[in-house]
Amino acid sequence: MEAAGGADTAPAPAPGRARPAQPQPQPQPQPQPKSRDLFRSQRKESEGSVDCPNLEFEYGDTDGHGTELGELYSYTEEPELSSNRRCFEEDFHAQVQGRRWLELDGGQQKAYVMRLLDGLEVVNRDKRLKVARAILYLAQGVFGDCDNEGDVLHWSRHNSFLLYQLGTFTAFLELLNMEIDNSQACSSALRKPAISLADSTELRVLLSVMYLMVENIRVEQETDPPEWKTCRETFRMELSFPVHTEEPFALLLFTMVTKFCSGHAPHFPMRKVLLLLWKVLLFTLGGFEALQELKVQKREELGLPPLPEDSIQVMRSMRAASPPTCSIELVEQQQQKRGGHRSRRPLVKQDSLDIYNERDPFKNDEAGVDEEENDDVDSGIEGELDLMERDAVIPAMPAQRLPIERVSFPKGLPWAPKVRQKDIEHFLEASRNKFIGFTLGQDTETLIGLPRPIHESVKTLKQHKYVSISDIQIKNEEELEKCPMSLGEEEVQETPCEVLYRAMLYNLPQYMIALLKILLAAAPTSKAKTDSINILADVLPEEMPITVLQSMKLGIDVNRHKEIIVKSISALLLLLLKHFKLNHIYQFEYVSQHLVFANCIPLILKFFNQNIMSYITAKNSISVLDYPHCTVYDLPELTAESLEAGDNNQFCWRNLFSCINLLRILNKLTKWKHSRTMMLVVFKSAPILKRALKVKQAMMQLYVLKLLKIQTKYLGRQWRKSNMKTMSAIYQKVRHRMNDDWAYGNDIDARPWDFQAEECTLRANIEAFNSRRYDKPQDSEFAPVDNCLQSVLGQRLELPEDFHYSYELWLEREVFSQPIRWEELLHYQ
Numbered sequence: 036m037e038a039a040g041g042a043d044t045a046p047a048p049a050p051g052r053a054r055p056a057q058p059q060p061q062p063q064p065q066p067q068p069k070s071r072d073l074f075r076s077q078r079k080e081s082e083g084s085v086d087c088p089n090l091e092f093e094y095g096d097t098d099g100h101g102t103e104l105g106e107l108y109s110y111t112e113e114p115e116l117s118s119n120r121r122c123f124e125e126d127f128h129a130q131v132q133g134r135r136w137l138e139l140d141g142g143q144q145k146a147y148v149m150r151l152l153d154g155l156e157v158v159n160r161d162k163r164l165k166v167a168r169a170i171l172y173l174a175q176g177v178f179g180d181c182d183n184e185g186d187v188l189h190w191s192r193h194n195s196f197l198l199y200q201l202g203t204f205t206a207f208l209e210l211l212n213m214e215i216d217n218s219q220a221c222s223s224a225l226r227k228p229a230i231s232l233a234d235s236t237e238l239r240v241l242l243s244v245m246y247l248m249v250e251n252i253r254v255e256q257e258t259d260p261p262e263w264k265t266c267r268e269t270f271r272m273e274l275s276f277p278v279h280t281e282e283p284f285a286l287l288l289f290t291m292v293t294k295f296c297s298g299h300a301p302h303f304p305m306r307k308v309l310l311l312l313w314k315v316l317l318f319t320l321g322g323f324e325a326l327q328e329l330k331v332q333k334r335e336e337l338g339l340p341p342l343p344e345d346s347i348q349v350m351r352s353m354r355a356a357s358p359p360t361c362s363i364e365l366v367e368q369q370q371q372k373r374g375g376h377r378s379r380r381p382l383v384k385q386d387s388l389d390i391y392n393e394r395d396p397f398k399n400d401e402a403g404v405d406e407e408e409n410d411d412v413d414s415g416i417e418g419e420l421d422l423m424e425r426d427a428v429i430p431a432m433p434a435q436r437l438p439i440e441r442v443s444f445p446k447g448l449p450w451a452p453k454v455r456q457k458d459i460e461h462f463l464e465a466s467r468n469k470f471i472g473f474t475l476g477q478d479t480e481t482l483i484g485l486p487r488p489i490h491e492s493v494k495t496l497k498q499h500k501y502v503s504i505s506d507i508q509i510k511n512e513e514e515l516e517k518c519p520m521s522l523g524e525e526e527v528q529e530t531p532c533e534v535l536y537r538a539m540l541y542n543l544p545q546y547m548i549a550l551l552k553i554l555l556a557a558a559p560t561s562k563a564k565t566d567s568i569n570i571l572a573d574v575l576p577e578e579m580p581i582t583v584l585q586s587m588k589l590g591i592d593v594n595r596h597k598e599i600i601v602k603s604i605s606a607l608l609l610l611l612l613k614h615f616k617l618n619h620i621y622q623f624e625y626v627s628q629h630l631v632f633a634n635c636i637p638l639i640l641k642f643f644n645q646n647i648m649s650y651i652t653a654k655n656s657i658s659v660l661d662y663p664h665c666t667v668y669d670l671p672e673l674t675a676e677s678l679e680a681g682d683n684n685q686f687c688w689r690n691l692f693s694c695i696n697l698l699r700i701l702n703k704l705t706k707w708k709h710s711r712t713m714m715l716v717v718f719k720s721a722p723i724l725k726r727a728l729k730v731k732q733a734m735m736q737l738y739v740l741k742l743l744k745i746q747t748k749y750l751g752r753q754w755r756k757s758n759m760k761t762m763s764a765i766y767q768k769v770r771h772r773m774n775d776d777w778a779y780g781n782d783i784d785a786r787p788w789d790f791q792a793e794e795c796t797l798r799a800n801i802e803a804f805n806s807r808r809y810d811k812p813q814d815s816e817f818a819p820v821d822n823c824l825q826s827v828l829g830q831r832l833e834l835p836e837d838f839h840y841s842y843e844l845w846l847e848r849e850v851f852s853q854p855i856r857w858e859e860l861l862h863y864q
Contacts, residue, residue, distance in 0.1 A: 087358075087648055087729055087730060087731045088685070088731065089354075089355055089731045089732075090355070090651075090685060090686050090691065090730065090731060090732040091685070092686065092688070092691055092732050092734075093351070094350070094351075094692070094695060094734050095322075095323075096317060096322035096323055096324075097317070098688050098689065098692070100188065100250075100254055101184065101188055101662075101663060102661075102688070103250060103314075104188070104191070104247065104250060104251075104662060104663070105661040105662040105663065105664075106310070106599050106602075106689070107243060107246055107247070107307060107310060107662070108243075108662050109306075109573065109574045109592050109595075109596055110588060110591070110592040110595075110657060110660045111232060111574055111575070111576045111589070111592055112232065112239070113660060113665060116175070116178075116662075116665070116666060118168060119168045119169070119171050119172040119175065120172050120178070120179050122165045122166075122168040122169045122172065123168070123169040123172035123173065123177075124179070126151070126154075126165070126166070126169050127147070127169070130147060130150060131143075131147065135180050136173075136177045136180055137177065137180050137190070144197060145197065145201060148170075148173070148197060148198060148201050148203070149201060151166055151169055151170055152170075152201065152202065152203060152206055154166035155167065155206055155210065160237075163210075164236070164237055164240065167207075167210070167237070167240045167241065167244070168240055170198065170203065170244055171240055171243055171244050171247075173194040173197075173198065174191060174194055174195055174198060174243070174244050174247040174248060174251075175187075175191060175247065175662075175663075175666070176188060176189070176190040176191030176194065176663065176666075177190050177194070178663060178666035178667055181666075181667055182667065183667055184663045184664060184667060186667075187663040187666055187667060188663060191247060191251055191663075192251045192254075192256075195247055195248045195251035195252055196251070196252060196263050196266055198244075198248060199248055199252060199266060199270060200266060203244070203248070204245065204248055204270075204273075207241050207244055207245055208245075208284070210241055211238075211241050211242070211245070211287075212287070214237050214238050214241060215287075215290075215291060215294075215300075220234070220237075220302060221299060221300050221302070224300070224301050224302035225298075225299075225301065229575070230301055230302050230569065230572040230575070231572070231575045231576060231577045232572075232573060232574070232575065232576060232577065233577050234302040234572065235302045235303065235304045235572060235573055238302075238303065238304055238307075239304045239307060239573060242304060242307040242308065242311055243307065245311060246307060246310060246311045246314065249274075249311065249314050249315060249318055250314050252266065252267050252270050252318075253267070253314060253317065253318040255267070270318075271318060271319055274315055274318060274319050275319040275531035275534060275535075276529075276531070276534060282538045283319070283531075283534055283535055283538055284315055285312060285315050285316055285319070285535060286535070286538045286539060288308055288311060288312040288315065289312065289539065289542075289546045291303055291308050292305070292308060292309070292312070292546065292549045292550065292553070293542070293545050293546060293549045295308075295549070295553075295568070296548075296549035296552050296553065296568055297549075298568075301568075301569060301572060302572055303572070304572065304573035305553060305570055305572070305573065305600065306570075306573055306574075306596060306599055306600055306603070307573065309553070309600060309603040309604060309607070310599070310603050312603070312607055313603045313606050313607040313610070316535075316607050316610050316611065317606075317610060319531045319535075320531055320532055320535070320610060320614045321614075323347065323613075324347065326613055326614065326617065327345065327346070327347060329617060330342070330504070330617060333504055333617065334504060337504065337507050339502055339504070339507070340502075343450075343451035343453070343501070344450065344451055349449050349450065350733065350734050350737065352449075353449055353733035353734070353737065353768065354733055355731040355732050355733045355736055356731075356733075356736060356764050356767075356768070357731070358728040358729040358730075358731065358736075448767065448771065449768065450769070450770035450771070451499070451770075452499050452770065452771040452772065452773055453499060453500075453501035453770060453771075453772060453773075454496045454497075454499045454500050454501060454772065454773045454774075455500075455501065455506075455772075456479075456500065456502070456506070458496065458772065458773065458774055458775075459479050459493065459496050459497065459500065460477055460479060461774070462492065462493070462496060462774055463475075463478075463479055463493065466485055466489050467484075467485070470484060470485055470486065470489070471484045471485070479493070479497075495773070496773055496774070499773060504617065504620075505616065505620035508619055508620045508621070509620060509621075512621065512800070512803075512804055515807065516803060516807070519807075525807075525808065527808065530618060532614045532615065532617075532618040532622075533618060536615060536618065536622050537809060540805065540809055543625065543626065543629060544629045544632075544633075547626065547629045547630050547633055547635075548629075548633045550604050550607075550608065551630070551633050551634070551635055551638060552568060553568065553570060553600060553604060554600075554601060554604045554605075554638065554642075555567070555638055556568050556569075556570045557570055557597040557598075557600040557601050557604075558597075558601065558638070558641065558642045559594075559597070559642075559645055559650060560641055560642060560644060560645045561641075570596075570597070570600060571593060571596065573596075574592055574593055574596045575589075576589070583675065584673060584674070584675055584678070587675060587678045587679075588657070588673065588678065591655050591656070591657060591678060594653070594655035595655040595656055598653070598655060598687070598689055598690055598693070599689065601642075601690075601693045602689045602690075602692060602693045602696075605692075605693045605696035605697050605700065606692070606693075606696055608630075608696075608700055609696045609699055609700055609703075611626060612626060612627065612700065612703045613703075616703075619804075621800065621801050621804040621805075623703075624797060624800075624801050625801045625805065627703065627704050628794075628797070628798060628801065630700075630704060631704055631711060631714075635700070635704065636701065636704060636705070636711065636714050636715070636718070637714070637718050639697050639698075639700065639701050640701075640715075640718050640720050640723055642697060643694075643697070643723050643724070643726075643727055644723050647694065647726060647727050647729070647730060648729055648730060650687075650690055650694070651686050651687060651690050651691050651694065651730055652685070652686050652687065653687050653690060654681025654682055654684070654687065655681075655687070656681065656682060656687075657673070657678065657681075658682050659671060659673075691730075691732065691735070694727070694730075694735060695732075695734055695735050695738065698727075698735065698738035698739060698742065699738055701738075701742060702738055702741050702742060705742070705745060706745070708793070708794075709790055709793060710790035710791070710793055710794050712745050712746050712749065713749065713790060715742065715745075715746050716746050716749045716750065720742070720746070721743065721746065721750060721754070724739050724742055724743055725739075725743070725758075725761065727739045728740075728761070728764075733768075736764070736768065737768055737769065740761075740764055740765045740768055740769050741769055743761060743765060744765045744769050744777050745777070747762070747765075747777055747778060747780070748776065748777055748778075748779070748780035749780070751780075752780070755778065755780075762778060765777075766778075
């Protein structure tokens with residue numbers, strides 16, 4: 036299978052060092068003091084201040100409504116806003132004399148929109164485009180008649196509902212299908228050496244109208260009238276369960292993505308396609324809060340106990356911890372000044388991790404080792420990153436702290452511990468082997484012969500036992516495989532998620548590969564290559580910039596374009612994984628396996644193998660050019676200084692959102708999968724993830740710590756000794772599994788010999804599930820056979836209508852004319 040990133044997705048090795056693929060790296064000499072200073076200065080230049088402030092970031096399904104609409108347009112498209120307005124006003128003033136759109140009543144507005152929709156039926160392509168631009172101007176909020184941004188957003192929502200009620204979305208869907216199948220546009224784009232905005236004008240207009248309608252109708256507001264709420268549900272049903280076509284609308288957009296990546300349609304505006312695809316999935320499947328409600332409802336239906344806590348609320352109440360940086364270097368320097376030899380250093384108390392007013396159990400006054408002390412000489416990227424981290428010196432934390440950091444958090448750990456049935460069985464198996472000398476298989480009730488402390492331990496484990504929806508689904512699937520006849524047909528609920536999976540099933544590997552190819556091309560760490568796909572077709576102007584100011588503006592636009600693509604792909608992949616997992620675990624596993632086969636894990640690690648603080652605080656936006664601001668205010672004169680200054684935001688919302696999404700995807704792919712966890716170890720992910728802890732945002736730190744926790748047992752004792760602050764943060768922030776031996780590496784799951792078998796077994800289970808549920812042959816080998824003679828002869832058979840006319844002829848030919856050789860029967864006796 037083709038891989039999205041291939042070998043390029045693995046983090047690149049440092050120059051002059053052994054590649055990670057080589058088993059035995061050569062030891063590298065420690066740099067001399069001059070080299071050390073050089074590394075330190077390079078580190079400071081590249082990262083600036085390591086001491087990042089707390090980021091006031093609230094994670095959600097999307098950013099603000101106006102921001103989400105503004106990210107649809109590139110700054111290069113700004114002149115087209117006035118073109119849309121001109122096309123509308125020319126037609127509107129010809130139809131309605133001396134009045135504005137805002138002054139018309141509902142009936143007049145509907146009549147005018149119906150006239151516009153009639154104009155979409157004309158054969159002339161240019162006339163059709165003018166009408167489409169006029170409709171786009173309506174969807175953009177008739178900004179020429181508005182005084183402020185709020186009015187533009189209000190009329191954009193109002194017009195979107197009006198357009199949908201009159202059938203505009205269906206009309207534009209037909210036009211979109213025509214443009215996708217337009218072979219002339221595809222061949223013209225293939226012949227061009229450089230593709231620009233002009234090659235995708237019609238597609239961009241159509242996709243913009245559809246995106247504005249989906250986004251405006253999707254967002255709920257308390258002031259929405261009842262007919263809008265009815266309209267929203269109708270639209271959701273129309274997108275989820277197609278009536279006129281056999282496939283949901285999302286599948287058409289997936290097809291556009293694969294067609295673009297295959298090179299057959301390089302002019303497709305990928306950013307608009309991906310944004311629309313993300314919002315369609317968000318609208319039809321539901322966001323994270325809707326997902327939580329579905330999960331609670333499904334647990335009730337299956338008779339499972341309620342969830343121990345609301346994970347969304349817990350994460351919102353968590354505080355970020357100070358990253359495990361090397362402030363202890365100051366102590367090291369002082370000790371080196373006092374004595375010429377390198378001595379063992381005491382652990383320094385780090386109150387910033389004591390966020391629950393409890394003393395860290397790892398902290399003591401005894402001598403220990405510093406977290407930032409270098410591990411054994413390592414190969415590839417880990418050695419390089421550790422070297423740079425060790426040399427980054429930050430000032431010591433001030434002694435005085437604000438009291439609010441102490442009083443605003445409850446005591447105790449944030450998560451209730453969980454125990455799997457498998458954990459109880461392993462515990463009892465080990466206990467029985469030790470005290471009795473034999474085991475009882477999966478029996479967790481019989482405790483005869485075991486000492487009283489074991490009884491108490493089992494009781495505690497059962498109190499925290501957690502049965503997931505996935506466990507029930509796997510158990511049901513095993514029973515259906517064992518007893519297909521007695522259990523009969525499975526009743527599959529027709530949900531939007533089920534419809535989407537069934538439609539995506541046979542081309543799902545291609546969809547995943549295409550998304551990862553685009554993600555690789557948009558990643559800031561990717562090098563420009565001749566064989567990589569061009570994702571800048573819908574941002575580059577026809578005439579390239581000739582001044583420094585134009586070049587700076589285009590550079591910001593290109594970076595912003597890539598950030599928005601990363602945001603949309605990361606969000607839609609996470610949505611797919613979470614919804615498929617809730618719908619059926621093997622649907623989730625099927626998507627996960629193809630993401631892993633397409634090198635998703637090294638691709639995400641490559642994404643994080645950068646100065647992540649610079650990426651999160653990047654200012655690739657020009658606020659005065661953002662929609663809807665640019666439509667109602669005069670554009671000030673842009674200067675190089677104003678472009679460099681950017682906005683005043685502490686961080687870039689979409690970049691932090693993308694980072695959290697990618698970390699969550701990585702967690703989804705590797706959780707309880709030891710073979711994939713080993714991939715994290717092989718690709719030297721620990722130093723990359725440790726650098727991501729420098730971002731002081733609680734949710735991002737939580738998912739980084741989860742990824743570090745699952746691989747600590749494979750990283751060796753020396754790594755754990757050298758990273759005690761990180762281990763302490765894991766203990767305080769990540770959910771506990773009662774008898775999970777993550778901190779010591781003695782778990783039986785750490786044995787490496789069954790990794791390949793684990794992945795193969797999973798793949799066999801997925802194929803059996805897909806075959807049983809979605810491949811339904813007409814003549815099944817499990818069809819019952821009637822062996823009773825009387826029953827068979829008594830069946831009524833469907834005969835052709837003209838059979839009674841030729842019955843006698845058939846009887847004569849097939850029965851009477853055939854001689855019966857009775858003597859042959861004697862030979863068989």
